[in-house]
Amino acid sequence: MKEQRNPRSFLQLIMISATFGGLLFGYDTGVINGALPFMARSDQLNLTPVTEGLVTSMLLLGAAFGALLCGKLADRYGRRKMILNLSFLFFLASLGTAIAPNVLTMVIFRFLLGLAVGGASSMVPAFLAEMAPYEKRGRMVTQNELMIVGGQFLAYVFNAILGVAMADTGHVWRYMLVLCAIPALLLFASMLMVPESPRWLTSKGKKSEALRVLKLIRDEKRAEAEFKEIQAAAVKDSNVEKASIKEFSTPWLRRLLWIGIGVAIVNQITGVNSIMYYGTQILQESGFGTKAALIANIGNGLISVIAVIIGIWLVGRVNRRPILIIGLSGTTTALLFIAIFSIVFDGSAALPYIVLSLTVLFLAFMQGCVGPVTWLVIAEIFPQKVRGLGSGISVFFLWILNFIIGFAFPIMLSSAGLSFTFFIFVALGILAIGFVYKFMPETKGRTLEELEEHFRSMDRNYDSEKSIHEA
Template sequence: MSNQGVAKRRSPKSFLQLIMISATFGGLLFGYDTGVLNGALPFMSAEDQLNLTPVTEGLVTSSLLIGAAIGAFFGGRLADKYGRRKTILNLALLFLLAAIGTALAPNVTVMVIFRLFLGLAVGGASSMVPPFLAEMAPAEKRGRMVTQNELMIVGGQFLAYVFNAILGVTMADTGHVWRYMLIICAIPAIALFIGMLVVPESPRWLAAKGRQAEALEVLKRIRDPKRAESEFKEIQEAVKKDVNAEKSSLKDFAAPWLKRILLIGIGVAVVNQITGVNSIMYYGTQILVESGFGTQAALVANIANGAISVIACCVGIYFVGKVNRRPMLIVGLVGTTTSLLLIAIFSNVLAGTDALPYVVLSLTVTFLAFMQGSVGPVTWLVIAELFPQKVRGIGAGISVFFLWIVNAIIGFSFPILLGTIGLSATFFVFVGLGVAGIWFVYKCMPETNGKSLEELEVEFRAKYDSVEVASEVKNAQ
């Protein structure tokens, strides 16, 4: 009743805006929880606090990422079974409880356990919010609406860097200042829960579950009447092709065309991480300290990374509805790889000079401009668009699972690599991986811009089924 009351007082456009803002608080939590450790780690590592070594530092960082991989995998399946809205509501509660647990952690073991739980919520949100937004958005606005979640992610990271700098400078003598940094993320968790109380369920999910009247009612609340009726017919046709939509499982990917799409989704997710973005997002303060800044100066300078991420993401959202996904992603990857190459070179050439920290800061800012203005928005958008309704939740979940697994490997190994082979050699590794990512996108990723989700399903089915048939005929000959 409360949902309907809200809808009656709002136009379809404003109600859709409310849905987007409410759901993307999950992205804000994703960003803050992954970014806050950037400034908290130096204080947590102190002997009178958690006394972290490079290995336990990597463990504290990667525990969230391992949890996120698990949350992404099972979150998609739970969303397919119980609905997007209900699952996101439960995630909000998990965010809140885990945030309190990490802030109060007395030792590394407890910290790792609650970071793992926090990761479950982060991963679940990362796999559920973009598909939910994609299912609610009209085709012509889907790109911008889904990528608003990316804006909230980088906005959350920016807020984390700002609060880290404020608390780190004003409370530097307070050893447990990191606890204040961590507890702040309880606030957006509460906002996410309250916001989702007034958000309806996805009409595509309702139709897939046989709740046709409810699906049409939701569409009428977020579309003009004629548009709602025509879109409802499209959804019904798609559901008829997937009569067992409620039984979606890994077995569905046995179909050659779906298997191909799943591999593409996994590949796009992995490419996002091998850019090395989270070496900067998680360890930006340490990188700046390694290049020559003091700890407090690094905390303040790191705000520049957060600020450029937000600005670049806004630019990316503007272009994502005007430029095709594939070339936009390739341009972004060329920019990130070149930036890391220059960091690796100058870390050698300018080692020990006063100029090095400022050069590294300017190049990390350049890297993030390409990453958050292109690679990040396109990655989440393509993952949300690739999969047909029947397997959208599980397909996105599996793709994001691999994203978080690679993220965890990088999060764990980066401080160890930094301490053993140094800044320059570490970034040369990421340069090689970046070149591999450019090749994959150029060779394998299809274009998804300008088509409804149902049209994409028909196109992919025809394209990849025909490829498989042609391959079988060639092998038989």
């Protein structure tokens, strides 16, 4: 690797390379949306509502454990090495799902694919947060969100093209699933050109290598200043080698863990993945035919991409908390209207278009505000010594809730209907707004080391006030 590089260009290479993990995350979670109707046919896997929920949600269960395991392993072995290993798992599991002869095999490979998705969902944002200069951290980390929704959009487009062109070919779903193997190869090849995180290298005592990497992604003067700051933080975290769940018995770290878990849960109780996984079925439930629903679902993917581009612009200029509160207010309102109009216009020819318009509105707020801030805050709030573990635990809860929703939604939809199901998400959305308003800290405009010191000082201030009151 040459030592003389343009720092800005090299940062771009790092960002593009790592976010192929986000693209895979997006494609794998989005492709099932269009594949399920074909997979469910009697001459294919013959899915029932229960096995349909199982096939969808097994990826999410795997993702929960992938996030947890990869977070811990990445703290020990490095972010880059972990992402490289995940690319191999993406490739293997993609081929496995495409050739699955029965439901059991499909469930097993969907679980393995989930391990890769979960690992990427926690590792890529953490890696980017550690590589980015603080003033570009929001934009770089949220580029991963753009790649996630970009992957989902590509899945919807390929689903529509293949689903319309090969509608009479029962095994068309296999072609939809195997396409994921291509970006897996791109992720592996591109990450070979990327260095390890300088913060992780410093935490392992590899100081000269850490400084060398910093000089590749910063100008020399700034690299040396930032290296001193990272070293100072590493001294405070001198027991980094022994970082474990016990670290969160420290009050300030425990508080951050609860915030991280809370933000992850907030992301899921919006109901976003009921639309991302079952958008085609929701549109069919409202009155669209299968082909029309597949094509209309492209609108959901397109608005997601546009919204994230706007979200990237927002997080560079506006504080995280107000963006998230506005986003949650928008998603909750959109679902409320879907629930109401599904009752008022039941059986009307206008209902499918009303539901489509409101799902587009929902995704505009979700992908432009809620999604980017969720992943960004989880990547930012934890200190170096437990960043991988803290992010992994938070994302574990995100995926566990995702699993529950993914499994339960088709059952609820078939038994209780669209309106009642979405009324539940509306109530949860109101609770989410309250949580963010009361508990989520602002993280914009500070380096990761400054944030760590800020959270430590909050704990010291609390202890001082407690001592005064007790005296």
